[in-house]
Amino acid sequence: MKALYFKNFGTSAVLEYGELPEPVLQADEVLVKTEYIGLNFADIYRRKGEYHIENNKPYINGYEGVGKIVKVGSGVGQFNIGREVLFVDVPFANAEYVAVPRDNIIHLPQGISSQLAVSVGLQGLTADFLAHDLSKPNEGDQVFITGISGGVGQILAQMLISEGISVYGSASTKAKKKLALSFGVKEVFPSREKGWSDKLAGKFDVVYDGVGKTLNQNISFLKNRGKVIFFGMAGGTPPQVDLIDLLAHSKSILTGDLWDYLINFEERQQRSQRLFSYFLNEKIAISEPTIFSLADGKKAHDYLEEGKNIGKVLLKP
Ligand SMILES: NC(=O)c1ccc[n+]([C@@H]2O[C@H](COP(=O)([O-])OP(=O)(O)OC[C@H]3O[C@@H](n4cnc5c(N)ncnc54)[C@H](OP(=O)(O)O)[C@@H]3O)[C@@H](O)[C@H]2O)c1
Known part of the structure; x- marks a missing residue:
C-alpha cells in the first residue's frame, strides 16, 4: 500500500511517500480503506519527536481518517464490511489501509458526509470536551x-x-x-x-x-x-x-488531552453524536477543508505549520 512515513525526526524534509506492507489484521480489528486522512498539529509535534508516536520504523504518522471497512478480523461480524466509519485515535493513519480496533470505530449518522465527519472529527471532539468537560462557562x-x-x-x-x-x-x-x-x-x-x-x-x-x-x-x-x-x-x-x-x-x-476522554466505544459514540448533532441542527458551520494528495504530505505539513490553513487540512490517498 502507499503511505507517508519518516525514518528520523525533523523538519518536513524527513517525510517520504512510497510503498509499505499492508497492516496485519488482529481478531478485534477492521481494515479501513481510507478516503480522507486528517492532518493535525499533533502530527507536526510527532514528526519533530516532541509528542508520543508508536515505536515503529519507519514511523507512519497520523491518527485520524475516514473510509470504508473492506475486511474484518475473526472476532468482528462480516456485516460491518462496506460501512463507512471515522476514527480519530488510531495510529498509522497516513496510509491507504489502516487497522482500526473495533472499539475505536465512530459511526456516521445519516446526514453527515464522510468529508464533513473527518473535517470535524478530532478538532470537534476536542472543542466538545473543552466546552463541556474542562470549562463549562x-x-x-x-x-x-x-x-x-x-x-x-x-x-x-x-x-x-x-x-x-x-x-x-x-x-x-x-x-x-x-x-x-x-x-x-x-x-x-x-x-x-x-x-x-x-x-x-x-x-x-x-x-x-x-x-x-x-x-x-x-x-x-x-x-x-x-x-x-x-x-x-x-x-x-x-x-x-x-x-x-x-x-x-x-x-x-x-x-487536558482528548485521549483521556475517549476511553471506550461508548464515550466515542456519545461524544461524536453530541458533536454531530450541532451540524445536523445547523448550529455550526465550518469552512471548507484544504485537501492535499497523500503524496504531497510535505506540502501539507508546511502549509499547516506556517499557519496558512483556515480550518481543516486533509490528505487524500
Ligand atoms: N488537548 C487536546 O486534546 C488537543 C486535541 C486536538 C488539538 N489540540 C491542539 O489545539 C490547537 C489547535 O489545533 P487546530 O487543529 O485547531 O489547529 P489549526 O486549525 O491550525 O489552528 C491553530 C491556530 O493557531 C494559530 N497558530 C498556528 N501557528 C502559529 C504560530 N506559529 N504562532 C502563533 N499562532 C499560531 C493560528 O491562528 P492565527 O493564524 O489566526 O493566529 C491557527 O489558526 C493545537 O495546539 C493542537 O495541538 C489539542
Missing part, C-alpha cells in the same frame, strides 16, 4: 479564544455562542477575522500584531489557549477567579507561569 460569560479561526477554534466558538456565551478571539489575517465574525464572534483581535492586548487585561471569565506561547498574555486577560484552558502549543512551548501571581488573583489553569 455560564450563559453571559465573556470568553476569549486564541486562533479562533483554526479547526478547534471555529467549532468551539460556535458551540459556546449557541449556548449564550459572548465570544471574542484572535486571528492573524483579514480572511480569518471575517470568518470568525460571520459566525457571531463579538470582536477579533490581530493575533500576530502588538499593541492590542493591554486593553483586554482583566476582561474574561475563560480564555482558551491552543497557541501556548500566549499563555502569560492570556492569564492577564482573566478576571479574578477566571480560568485559562490550555490545550495546545501551535505557536511553540508555553512560557513559565508565576503560580503565586495566579494564587493572588484566584486565577486557574486547566488542561
